[in-house]
Amino acid sequence: MTDFNDSELPKVLVVDDEQEILVALEDLLEDRYRLLSSTSPVAALEIVKANPDLAVIISDQRMPEMPGNVFLARARPYTDADAILLTGYADLSAVVSAVNEGAISGYAAKPWEPEALRAMVAAAAERQQLRAALRFEQSAFLGLMQASADQISVLDRHHRLIRGNHDRAENATAGDARDKDEAALASGSYSEEDLQSGGEDEDERWTRVRRIPFGASDSDRHLLKIESDETDRRLAARRLHQAEKLQALGTLAGGIAHDFNNLLAAILGNLELAERSLDKPDRLTRFLANARSAAGRGSAITRRLLSFSRQRDLAAETFRPDAAIRDLEELVARTMAGRVSLALDLQGDGAIHADPGQFELAVVNLCINARDAMPNGGEIVISSARAPAPPELAHAGDCIRIAVRDNGAGIPEHLRDRVFEPFFTTKPHGEGTGLGLPMVRAMAEASGGTVTIDSRVGEGTTVTLWFPRLEPVEAAAAVAAQTADTPSLRVLAVEDDAEVRAVLVAHLTGAGHQVIEADGAQAALHALESDTAIDLLVTDYAMPDISGLDLYRVASERRPGLPAILVTGFADVEDGSVPLPVLTKPFTGDQLKATIARVLAPVD
Structure with missing residues (x-):
């Protein structure tokens, strides 16, 4: 479920001719939504007209002035809010009409199950938010084509101009530019280049040319070509590029929100059941195992998202x-x-x-x-x-x-x-x-x-x-190598988050190691000075004084050859991008043991 600030809570309109029902729905939903309500569907239509940004409409079916399916159909010209129909009667025809004319996304029978209705409203608000984001992106692209100072052209595989935002776009194909366009179309590979024109005086200009082939096959491949005047805007262009990346990641995150909601429900539900089963070891173990499994799948979803959005080594x-x-x-x-x-x-x-x-x-x-x-x-x-x-x-x-x-x-x-x-x-x-x-x-x-x-x-x-x-x-040999026991070590564990540090220390001591704890880089450096028997440094990456990577560099100067592991939850810190092994949060005890074994393994 998406979290919102109080000032931007999704608006939900509740319509029911019984005041007691309105009060019950307000009590159920007021903590996560800005609620509007009415006992009259006629008055509710005026509320809809005045609030086109409604996220969800919840309407009763049987009301004296007009039934819910008619009210929702009349509201459609003024809002694209998701709609949920409430009914205390088995009126299938009304539900069908509400689907066809009122575009409802679901219906709930009275009396409703509170958590099920809350989940239904949350999903409806999420869908409306995604539709609004899609409209924004479509209008943003149209605005870019119409108002951008960049030359933007779309070429087909025969190098014909399909669309462009400047009359001079045809001139973009002059000289060797046409050869580069055709090479990009043939290879299907994105390319960009910076071109300098003029001399070392006020006439000098910089132009960035980006060639972006798109299409499922050679037969329908097109080329999006963007030529930007970079003389005064190179920095702004980089910022725009970053904004586009963030928009793409936002779209991906929205697409898997449902998966995360299911996993969180499984984790929280099993933990609650575990609390009730403290005196029943078998049930306690099963509930904790279920919660751990769901948390592991959540971590896997995060890795899936990261690997899709960028090149990244997987935890093979x-x-x-x-x-x-x-x-x-x-x-x-x-x-x-x-x-x-x-x-x-x-x-x-x-x-x-x-x-x-x-x-x-x-x-x-x-x-x-x-x-x-x-x-x-x-x-x-x-x-x-x-x-x-x-x-x-x-x-x-x-x-x-x-x-x-x-x-x-x-x-x-x-x-x-x-x-x-x-x-x-x-x-x-x-x-x-x-x-x-x-x-x-x-x-x-x-x-x-x-x-x-x-x-x-x-x-x-x-x-x-x-x-x-x-x-x-x-x-079997590979698995054995991954889980092989390591000798007892004296480990310096550095983590500024007390709860995460407690888990890290517990895993290390459980594996038979002696642990010296440090809540930051300064405490870790002090420990290194006073204790020459430390065999291994395990440090968090993001800490308030200096980063774990900087700590490792200083520690390496004072203790050359000291093995180290960097622990992080950041996506851009991974094996190969830093000069030491990386253990990504969240991690299990077995993953920590395998990483330690890898660090201590002799180099061929």
Whole structure:
């Protein structure tokens, strides 16, 4: 659920002819929304006209002046707010009318279940916010085309000008610029260059030319070409570029908000149940394990988002995919909502090297897509087998092939090549983000594999993941290396957050290490001066005095060769970008042990 400041809480209009109902709804919703209310649908229409920025309308169905479905239909010309119909009667025709004419997103029966209604209103407010953001982005692009001082042109694959915002846009193709345009169209690769004209005097000008090919295939490829006068605006252009990146990340975050809400519900619910089961060890263990599993999936979603938005090394491990799929079976079965059966045919016979969390999410996403392709029910089969590599992975030898098959509607041939495009979806408006399959492909390719799709309209779809196969002995050795016990060490643990530091210290002591705690860099440097027996430095990255990276540099000057691990929750700090191993928050005790083992491993 999105958090808002009091001044920007979403507006919710509640309409019911019974004052007691209005009071009950206000009590339920007033902590998260700016509430407007009326017992008269006629008066409520005036409220709608005066408040076009309404996020949600909640309306009773049976009211003396006009029924709720008629009120919502009359409100539609003035607002695009999400609408929820309340009814105490089984009036299916009214609900159908409200869907068709009032564009309701859902309905709830009286008496309602409080948390279910709160969740329904929250989801409705989120949808309205995303629609407003989309309108903003569309108008922003149109405004850019119409008012920008930059020369913007769109060229087709025959180099014809399709759209431009300047009469002189045709002149952009003069000289060797045309050759560069055609090269960009042929390669499909983004390019940019800075061009200098004039001499070293007042006539000197700088122009940045950006060439952005787009299109699903060579036949429909186009080139967006932007020529910017950078003489006075180079810094402003960089800021604009950063703003565009932030907008893209915001769009991605909105697309996975539902996943996070589900995970948070699972975590909080299991923790509450655990509190009630302190005297029942078996139940307590199960609830805590469920909460931990959900938190781990939340961490995996974050990694999935980061890996999609930028190049990033994944937390790859060696594991048996058959075992991982069996662990997922119950979760996947729950997502089928009783409409679709699930069968496993696992004969993978081997291991793969991939990010387990990303692999898990890929399988779940494929199963959800398969479920949605069978609205009238059907069967999903998850299978694995040892198989020869496909042509694009011929160098990999044998692969493990993991397929998710449904017998649903299938995908038309003209759309099949587009399903891996970011934000493209075959689902109805508002029911898909278009991110699932692109993320599945990103995970497979980052693991040295690939993904293929086979679909026939009316017969079903099979999505197949291909991973280079590791021999079981090799896999066992790799897993053993990852979890090997390390000798008892004297570890300096530096973390300014007391709660996180307590978890870090507990993991270290639980692994048999002696721990010296420090709540910041200055305390850590003092400990290094006074204790020459410290074997390992484990430090947070973001601290109020100096960063963990700077602490490591100072410590290296005073204690050359001291092993160190950097712990961080920042996306731009990762292995390879800093001169020491990185452990990303949140982490488990096993992940910490594996990182320590990696730090202490001898260099070949």
